[in-house]
Amino acid sequence: MSGRTHARACPERTCVGCRERAAKGEVLRTVMIEGACVPDPRGTLPGRGASVHPTLVCLDLAVRRRAFPRAFKVPGPLDTAELRRYLERTER
Numbered sequence: 001m002s003g004r005t006h007a008r009a010c011p012e013r014t015c016v017g018c019r020e021r022a023a024k025g026e027v028l029r030t031v032m033i034e035g036a037c038v039p040d041p042r043g044t045l046p047g048r049g050a051s052v053h054p055t056l057v058c059l060d061l062a063v064r065r066r067a068f069p070r071a072f073k074v075p076g077p078l079d080t081a082e083l084r085r086y087l088e089r090t091e092r
């Protein structure tokens with residue numbers, strides 16, 4: 001018998017802003033639609049996702065580090081205005 005337990009492991013994601021690992025439910029999934037980063041709170045939008053903590057601090061870090069284009073494997077900067085508006089509404 002192996003040393004593994006039968007309890008299900010909680011999926012983890014790495015925040016592209018602060019680079020810390022967190023449970024999937026603690027980070028916000030974002031996807032790229034037509035050159036813009038958009039929030040995907042339900043996790044149902046198609047395409048490659050990038051996770052970020054739902055705070056403006058982590059969003060600013062991700063933008064400054066150019067993490068979104070790298071995560072989505074696309075050249076150039078991406079528009080994060082819609083993502084910023086979403087976080088400003090939900091962070092209060």
